[in-house]
Amino acid sequence: MSDFTHFFWPAVITVVSLAGIAACAWLAWRHGRNPAYAQPAEAKPDTGHVWDGDLYELNNPPPRWWLWMFYLTVVFSLGYLIFYPGLGNFAGVLGWTQSGQYQAEREALDARVAPLYARFDGKTPEALAQDSEALAIGTSLFLNTCAQCHGSDARGARGYPNLTAGAWLHGGTADALRTTIAEGRHGVMPPMAAAVGTASDVRNVAAYVQSLSGMRTDSVAAARGKIGFMNNCAGCHGAEGKGNPLLGAPNLTDSVWLYGGSQADIIETITRGREGVMPAHAGRLTPQQIDLLVAYVLKVSGGPGR
Ligand code: HEC
Ligand code: HEC
Structure with a gap:
């Protein structure tokens, strides 16, 4: 300043x-x-x-x-x-601050609930996923902090991943989930239409994408679109379209869609790009709370690696 x-x-x-x-x-x-x-x-x-x-x-x-x-x-x-603070830079003789009060209340709360969490000390998320008390706490944490985006049943919505499908953008191991929740994720699919070519080139690539998951589509268009996919999309989604968790690029061969699998949806994805943002939660949740959420997600998705 x-x-x-x-x-x-x-x-x-x-x-x-x-x-x-x-x-x-x-x-x-x-x-x-x-x-x-x-x-x-x-x-x-x-x-x-x-x-x-x-x-x-x-x-x-x-x-x-x-x-x-x-x-x-x-x-x-x-x-x-x-x-109290109010006059310009003068902090007030009590030295009170909003953030200080918040911090003090949070610490008091953390200290109060610490015994509740103590019995989960040293347990892996995989073990916690088998523990009904841990899951009960994980469920309420999820309802409080995650359900507004992922739904109260964790099945997500358009643009918000379904966490029960076992189809992962960023990986479904306990470590990957912990990173996702603590640090957040930012999936970036750039607008690709200009690179792909004409509107009919884009339509052909979209048909090819539909064919990857065995959907019924125009097979001539799909065959024409393959080359466009290899040239423009395989770098992120893989030559077989199976995705890449390092980039958050989804597997296009399954029937799980984040933004929809209709021809119009896929054309929109290619034309406008997509950017999903999962916010970081490390500042709001303790590492132990994050592990309980990992356990909850492992549980509802049917376990790691599925
Ligand atoms: C730079 C890497 C990159 C390239 C190149 C790329 N994509 Fe993507 N794509 C992604 C990412 C990352 C996402 C997920 C976006 C998100 O999380 O919001 C995505 C999402 C999608 C989706 C949405 C899937 C769903 O479940 O709704 C489709 C369809 C798709 N891409 C098709 C394509 C096609 C076709 C091309 C080539 C024309 C292409 N992508 C090129 C990275 C890429
Ligand atoms: C503001 C909305 C929002 C909130 C709140 C939110 N998420 Fe997300 N989450 C997203 C979006 C959007 C994505 C997809 C990011 C992308 O496109 O790459 C995502 C991705 C994820 C993923 C990765 C899914 C995959 O396929 O790899 C997991 C796991 C996840 N969220 C769990 C949680 C948990 C647990 C919480 C609560 C602590 C939470 N999210 C809170 C919006 C949210």
Whole structure:
């Protein structure tokens, strides 16, 4: 940060905050002793507001208790700004921070649940996948942190992988799953239509992709599309189309589709590319919680390597 942003804006915020509070205090004080209250109705300044013939503004002074409440809020806000951060760079004499409070609450919670997790210490995810108590915790962790994308039954949705199918983009071993959950994954299929050629070249390649998983498709088009696939797609999806977990490139020979297997879906994939992002969870979950999730995924997918 330059000196300017470091000092100028905090100074502006400090001045504006204090001036605002001072203005409120002044307004209340000034209003409380407005001489017009004491004057007879005829002598009051004409604000243009009269109701029921005799109800003027400035008929009655604000009640004392109301003024005192107002002054109290002013005192409170000054006190707040002394103890808590609020005035520019001044951190407040208590040294309180939002992130500090969050950290403290998290540590307290982690300490409280530690005994619950202690019995899983040193167990592999494969072993945890056989342990019903571990799976119960894994299931609730999944419902809390993963289900909004992968579905409460882990079967996913368009663009969000089905974790029960045993067909993996990034690998289904305990280690691969742990990496996926902790560090996240970013699958990138670039837009390929320009490289493939004309619209009918793209259609032919799409037909070839359909033929890879034994779908019924235009067999002449599929035969024509093979060369385009070999030239443009095999580098990532493999010569046989079986995918590459190092790149997150899916196996195109199974019947599991992330973005759909219709001709239109595949053409869209080739034309626009696809980019699925699995967010990293290492900062939000402990390593032990991640292992319990690995166990849960192993369980619902029928085990490693399937
Ligand atoms: C640079 C590597 C790369 C190349 C080249 C590539 N792909 Fe992909 N492809 C991927 C990745 C990675 C994904 C998964 C994208 C994601 O996770 O969002 C993917 C996804 C797909 C899908 C979606 C599968 C599904 O389950 O819905 C199809 C279909 C596909 N690619 C076909 C092709 C075809 C056809 C070509 C050649 C024209 C091609 N890809 C070229 C990496 C590649
Ligand atoms: C914001 C949505 C989102 C959340 C939350 C999310 N995921 Fe994902 N996840 C994805 C997407 C999208 C992919 C596919 C990435 C790609 O295309 O390569 C993915 C991929 C995966 C994969 C890899 C699948 C494969 O075929 O290799 C696993 C395993 C996984 N997620 C498990 C989890 C678990 C466990 C959680 C909870 C801790 C979770 N995900 C939370 C969106 C999400």
